[in-house]
Amino acid sequence: MINKRIETTGEAVADIFDGAIVMVGGFGEAGSPIELIHALIDHGANDLTVVNNNTGSGEVGLAALIKAGRVSKMICSYPRTANSTVFPELYRSGRTALELVPQGTLAERIRAGGAGIPAFYTPTSVGTPLADGKEQRTIEGRSYVLEYGLTADFALIKCRAADHHGNLVYNKTARNFSPIMAMAAKTTIVQAADVVAPGEIDPECVVTPGIFVSLVVAVDEPAHESELVARGVSYP
Amino acid sequence: MINKRIETTGEAVADIFDGAIVMVGGFGEAGSPIELIHALIDHGANDLTVVNNNTGSGEVGLAALIKAGRVSKMICSYPRTANSTVFPELYRSGRTALELVPQGTLAERIRAGGAGIPAFYTPTSVGTPLADGKEQRTIEGRSYVLEYGLTADFALIKCRAADHHGNLVYNKTARNFSPIMAMAAKTTIVQAADVVAPGEIDPECVVTPGIFVSLVVAVDEPAHESELVARGVSYP
Amino acid sequence: MTEKATTSGANRIGLTRDEMARRAALDIPDGAYVNLGIGIPEQVAGYVPEGREVIYHTENGLLGMGPSPGLGEGEPELINAGKRRVTALAGASFFHHADSFAMIRGGHIDLCVLGALQVSKHGDLANWSTGAPDAIPAVGGAMDLVAGVRTIYVITQHCTRAGEPKLVESCTYPLTGPAVVDRIYTDLAVIDVIPEGFQLVELAPGVEFSYVAERTGAELIPIRQESLGGEE
Amino acid sequence: MTEKATTSGANRIGLTRDEMARRAALDIPDGAYVNLGIGIPEQVAGYVPEGREVIYHTENGLLGMGPSPGLGEGEPELINAGKRRVTALAGASFFHHADSFAMIRGGHIDLCVLGALQVSKHGDLANWSTGAPDAIPAVGGAMDLVAGVRTIYVITQHCTRAGEPKLVESCTYPLTGPAVVDRIYTDLAVIDVIPEGFQLVELAPGVEFSYVAERTGAELIPIRQESLGGEE
Numbered sequence: 001m002i003n004k005r006i007e008t009t010g011e012a013v014a015d016i017f018d019g020a021i022v023m024v025g026g027f028g029e030a031g032s033p034i035e036l037i038h039a040l041i042d043h044g045a046n047d048l049t050v051v052n053n054n055t056g057s058g059e060v061g062l063a064a065l066i067k068a069g070r071v072s073k074m075i076c077s078y079p080r081t082a083n084s085t086v087f088p089e090l091y092r093s094g095r096t097a098l099e100l101v102p103q104g105t106l107a108e109r110i111r112a113g114g115a116g117i118p119a120f121y122t123p124t125s126v127g128t129p130l131a132d133g134k135e136q137r138t139i140e141g142r143s144y145v146l147e148y149g150l151t152a153d154f155a156l157i158k159c160r161a162a163d164h165h166g167n168l169v170y171n172k173t174a175r176n177f178s179p180i181m182a183m184a185a186k187t188t189i190v191q192a193a194d195v196v197a198p199g200e201i202d203p204e205c206v207v208t209p210g211i212f213v214s215l216v217v218a219v220d221e222p223a224h225e226s227e228l229v230a231r232g233v234s235y236p
Numbered sequence: 237m238i239n240k241r242i243e244t245t246g247e248a249v250a251d252i253f254d255g256a257i258v259m260v261g262g263f264g265e266a267g268s269p270i271e272l273i274h275a276l277i278d279h280g281a282n283d284l285t286v287v288n289n290n291t292g293s294g295e296v297g298l299a300a301l302i303k304a305g306r307v308s309k310m311i312c313s314y315p316r317t318a319n320s321t322v323f324p325e326l327y328r329s330g331r332t333a334l335e336l337v338p339q340g341t342l343a344e345r346i347r348a349g350g351a352g353i354p355a356f357y358t359p360t361s362v363g364t365p366l367a368d369g370k371e372q373r374t375i376e377g378r379s380y381v382l383e384y385g386l387t388a389d390f391a392l393i394k395c396r397a398a399d400h401h402g403n404l405v406y407n408k409t410a411r412n413f414s415p416i417m418a419m420a421a422k423t424t425i426v427q428a429a430d431v432v433a434p435g436e437i438d439p440e441c442v443v444t445p446g447i448f449v450s451l452v453v454a455v456d457e458p459a460h461e462s463e464l465v466a467r468g469v470s471y472p
Numbered sequence: 473m474t475e476k477a478t479t480s481g482a483n484r485i486g487l488t489r490d491e492m493a494r495r496a497a498l499d500i501p502d503g504a505y506v507n508l509g510i511g512i513p514e515q516v517a518g519y520v521p522e523g524r525e526v527i528y529h530t531e532n533g534l535l536g537m538g539p540s541p542g543l544g545e546g547e548p549e550l551i552n553a554g555k556r557r558v559t560a561l562a563g564a565s566f567f568h569h570a571d572s573f574a575m576i577r578g579g580h581i582d583l584c585v586l587g588a589l590q591v592s593k594h595g596d597l598a599n600w601s602t603g604a605p606d607a608i609p610a611v612g613g614a615m616d617l618v619a620g621v622r623t624i625y626v627i628t629q630h631c632t633r634a635g636e637p638k639l640v641e642s643c644t645y646p647l648t649g650p651a652v653v654d655r656i657y658t659d660l661a662v663i664d665v666i667p668e669g670f671q672l673v674e675l676a677p678g679v680e681f682s683y684v685a686e687r688t689g690a691e692l693i694p695i696r697q698e699s700l701g702g703e704e
Numbered sequence: 705m706t707e708k709a710t711t712s713g714a715n716r717i718g719l720t721r722d723e724m725a726r727r728a729a730l731d732i733p734d735g736a737y738v739n740l741g742i743g744i745p746e747q748v749a750g751y752v753p754e755g756r757e758v759i760y761h762t763e764n765g766l767l768g769m770g771p772s773p774g775l776g777e778g779e780p781e782l783i784n785a786g787k788r789r790v791t792a793l794a795g796a797s798f799f800h801h802a803d804s805f806a807m808i809r810g811g812h813i814d815l816c817v818l819g820a821l822q823v824s825k826h827g828d829l830a831n832w833s834t835g836a837p838d839a840i841p842a843v844g845g846a847m848d849l850v851a852g853v854r855t856i857y858v859i860t861q862h863c864t865r866a867g868e869p870k871l872v873e874s875c876t877y878p879l880t881g882p883a884v885v886d887r888i889y890t891d892l893a894v895i896d897v898i899p900e901g902f903q904l905v906e907l908a909p910g911v912e913f914s915y916v917a918e919r920t921g922a923e924l925i926p927i928r929q930e931s932l933g934g935e936e
Contacts, residue, residue, distance in 0.1 A: 001757060002735055002757050002759065002795075027532045027533075027551075027555075027569075028551060028555040029548055029549075029555075030532070030548060030549045030550075030551050030555075031549065053569075077610070077611055077612050077613070078610045078611065078612040079608055079609075079610055080608050080610040087608070088608050091608060092606065092608075098608075098609070100609050100610070100611060101611075102611050102612075102613065102614075102615040102616050103531065103569075103573065103611070103612050103613035103616060104531070104569075104572075104573030104576055104577055104613055104615075104616030104620070105615075105616065107568075107569035107570045107572070107573045108351070108353070108570060108573060108577075110569075110570070111570035111806075112356070113810075114806060114810050115344070115802075115805075115806035115809055115810045116358070116359065116806065116808075116809030116810040116811060116851075116852050117344070117356050117357065117358060117809070118357050118359075118375040118376070118378070118380055119356065119357045119373075119375060119380075120348070120353050120355065120356035120357070121353065121354050121355045121356070122352070122353060122577065122619075123352065123354075123577065123619040123620070124577065124615050124616045124619040124620070125615050125619070126619070126649075126650075127596075127647055127649060127650035128615060128646060128647045128648060128649065128650075129601075129646045129647070130611065130615065137355075139354040139355055139384075140354070142354070144354055144355075148375075163795055164795070165759070165768070165795040167795060167797055169440065170440070170566070171549045172440075172534070172547065172549050172550040172560070172566055173530075173532050173533050173534050173549060173550055173551055173552075173566065174549035175533050175566055175567070175568050176532050176533050176568060176569050177568070177569045178568070179568040179570075180568055180569060180570045183806060183810060183812075197794075198793075198794040198795025199794030199795060202441070203768070203792055203796040203797045203798050204405065204406070204407075204408075204441065204443075204798055205438070205440065205441040206797035206798070206799075207440075207568070209767045209797040209799060209803075209807075210759070210767070210795065210797070211737050211759070211761070211767055211807055211812050211813075212807075212812065224548045225548075226548055227548075237525060238503055238525050238527070238563075263764045263765075263783075263787075263801075264783060264787040265780055265781075265787075266764070266780060266781045266782075266783050266787075267781065289801075313842070313843055313844050313845070314842045314843065314844040315840055315841075315842055316840050316842040323840070324840050327840055328838065328840075334840075334841070336841050336842070336843060337843075338843050338844075338845065338846075338847040338848050339763065339801075339805065339843070339844050339845035339848060340763075340801075340805030340808055340809055340845055340847075340848030340852070341847075341848065342801075343800075343801035343802045343804070343805045344802060344805060344809075346801075346802070347574075347802035349578075350574060350578050351570075351573075351574035351577055351578045352574065352576075352577030352578040352579060352619075352620055353577070358809065358851075359809070359851040359852070360809065360847050360848045360851040360852070361847050361851070362851065362881075362882075363828075363879055363881060363882035364847060364878060364879045364880060364881065364882075365833075365878045365879070366843065366847065399563055400563070401527070401536070401563040403563060403565055406798070407781045408766070408779065408781050408782040408792070408798055409762070409764050409765050409766050409781060409782055409783055409784075409798065410781035411765050411798055411799070411800050412764050412765050412800065412801050413800070413801045414800070415800040415802075416800055416801060416802045419574060419578060419580075433562075434561075434562040434563025435562030435563060439536070439560055439564040439565045439566050440566055442565035442566070442567075443800070445535045445565040445567060445571075445575075446527070446535070446563065446565070447505050447527070447529070447535055447575055447580050447581075448575075448580065460780045461780075462780055463780075
């Protein structure tokens with residue numbers, strides 16, 4: 001019987017190695033797999049390249065991982081957050097590198113990586129500093145930049161429900177980057193508020209088919225980042 | 237109030253012009269919008285370029301459109317069908333041109349067209365005659381061909397249910413090319429077995445968001461191509 | 473243009489932020505698919521005239537975005553691109569980021585309303601970075617929006633707080649996109665970007681042409697079809 | 705190799721089509737995601753050994769494909785890539801064609817079993833066209849499968865009906881993909897494609913090495929670790 005369920009978040013992240021590229025789902029706090037990130041902090045992997053739209057807020061979740069000095073490079077579109085000074089400090093001190101990517105290009109690069117497309121042309125960023133040094137090409141009279149697919153060793157994502165095959169459904173705008181990150185990572189680790197038997201998710205409504213998922217761990221009552229930040233929580 | 241519903245299949249296809257590029261959903265008979273195709277035959281538009289995975293079967297639906305001489309070019313991956321001699325005859329006589337595209341490349345070109353990606357690299361067809369004349373490029377030691385996004389003037393697609401905004405859900409493997417064709421066409425015309433009010437389709441389960449849909453027409457009891465073919469029906 | 477004038481403060485003239493949003497909302501067609509940028513543009517949704525239905529897209533994966541649920545209400549996983557809580561209307565749909573930006577890049581969004589640091593007379597937009605060396609660069613979805621959405625409206629104060637024109641000959645800040653802006657709504661005027669440059673469309677109530685022209689960093693082309701009296 | 709021998713007919717030796725499918729099924733690992741080509745490969749699904757669970761992908765948009773529903777049963781909108789009616793098992797999912805081929809091209813499918821017209825000793829596969837000038841060219845998803853799936857198995861008769869070898873020095877038919885085939889299951893043998901060429905893995909019961917070698921259009925490397933008696 002195929003059963004991708006694993007019991008603890010600690011076991012789920014145990015194989016993440018130093019120097020790994022880790023995609024982390026979420027847009028702001030929506031979809032952020034806080035419990036998996038905290039398990040990764042406990043696990044101790046270092047020198048990570050993290051792909052996320054943002055850089056976290058407060059001192060929990062992704063911001064806590066960055067604060068712990070585990071992230072040597074961020075690939076993201078918007079590394080500024082009202083509630084966090086963690087990334088700006090490390091960036092200014094040169095301890096964390098930044099690859100800034102327009103949000104739609106970031107999404108498309110991740111999707112391309114997952115879909116076996118090594119590179120594609122896009123109009124986004126043409127004529128701006130973010131196109132500097134990139135190959136350009138004119139197609140039917142319009143200029144485009146060449147962008148490369150992005151893959152990862154691991155993805156950490158959060159969903160509403162998963163079955164034992166790893167079929168996933170999400171919650172509202174917490175879906176965001178998670179389905180494409182699940183495609184782009186060699187090992188996709190999922191925290192699910194509900195873990196159900198195969199057949200309990202309508203096959204017409206599955207958002208991430210199980211083929212893109214490696215491990216599922218139940219996190220029944222996931223924390224909300226904004227509530228932790230409001231309470232002044234700092235992890236660990 | 238936004239309401240994309242239109243009363244008849246005839247009105248739905250009335251704007252399709254001679255020389256148009258028309259994407260037609262379906263893989264074999266699954267998802268084939270037979271009633272819309274028959275309305276297009278009645279409408280009379282000529283010199284069409286049709287994009288579909290196949291070329292229809294028997295003498296109904298897409299095969300009937302081809303037989304009526306309305307298709308000057310097919311773009312497809314598999315133009316052979318056990319039950320149809322319509323396309324082979326026109327192809328051999330030189331009256332219908334063929335652009336043969338590997339199925340996954342066809343899907344990706346349509347998706348790219350809809351997503352504003354003008355071109356992308358793919359490993360598919362490298363080292364085969366279908367790569368002849370195509371630009372190639374080596375990326376990290378592997379060879380790829382450059383393929384271009386595909387867009388259309390119209391898409392004709394079939395779905396299980398649509399709401400007035402054009403949000404769509406499909407039936408099983410009848411989904412196939414329809415969601416990406418809806419993205420790639422300037423005007424997407426949909427036949428739906430059910431037309432419902434906004435809010436009746438779960439927003440988590442919408443497959444094609446209404447932004448990709450122009451017109452919806454109810455076809456309560458769509459015909460099945462295989463049944464028509466078995467009965468020897470020839471349209472018109 | 474050498475005069476430094478502020479449009480805020482005691483001797484304020486021209487439109488308030490709310491009035492600018494309301495003015496822009498007048499130009500949003502019925503049935504349009506619209507993306508609203510962060511800041512003043514977000515307020516446009518509150519002013520769509522009676523009888524029109526507009527479908528709002530937020531790039532973090534929602535089409536059919538409804539109004540804010542009110543302070544302390546809503547859900548942390550139902551937010552907009554500005555990471556504020558929103559609602560979903562009947563007929564809404566959720567989708568992932570690649571699909572969301574396919575809508576943007578693929579030209580499916582009719583209209584986008586954005587803020588600006590600078591707009592040039594060629595329609596170049598700078599709205600993501602002042603280029604300051606100590607700033608953390610952050611771009612979000614702005615470059616995708618201007619590259620993909622058919623019509624780009626900008627809402628901005630006519631001048632910076634320091635009184636510098638934001639409508640300029642050419643942008644000194646890093647571009648978000650070249651030749652992308654169609655129309656600009658400021659506290660002082662509505663201005664189109666046409667091949668010849670900044671074309672005045674409408675002055676805010678009580679604002680004179682010369683007042684706007686002096687605060688515009690490139691030639692402001694007067695409204696052609698009517699006399700503007702002594703203002704030229 | 706000059707001898708024209710048919711492997712069907714009264715003096716048939718080697719495996720039947722069902723037996724070939726059964727033999728290939730033995731090598732499909734537990735938990736694998738597998739795509740089965742049209743023809744004999746479709747039959748592999750019926751022979752997965754007890755205790756293993758394999759998830760079948762069909763490129764027209766279904767993961768978790770189950771067996772045929774039986775003659776006259778099933779639904780016209782629940783079909784496989786061969787356009788035959790199938791079923792969907794618990795844990796299945798439906799998706800569109802671009803997502804389906806993202807699974808294939810992106811390397812997410814573990815294994816694919818295909819038919820062949822010819823396989824070269826370099827693992828080149830030709831299975832879509834005989835290159836005949838009057839044939840309607842049709843490729844389907846075969847080129848995507850060989851370009852994207854990690855492991856490619858081929859099931860084929862060892863020779864054509866005319867007795868010509870299908871395992872050859874180099875393909876004369878147009879390629880589906882170069883250097884893609886990992887293992888070949890024929891009525892006569894199981895053969896791996898290794899850098900040195902065709903490596904015999906196993907002979908069908910009652911079939912001798914020389915019989916297979918004579919019907920193979922390139923050198924057949926004997927099994928190394930055991931003596932094959934007088935066959936060399």
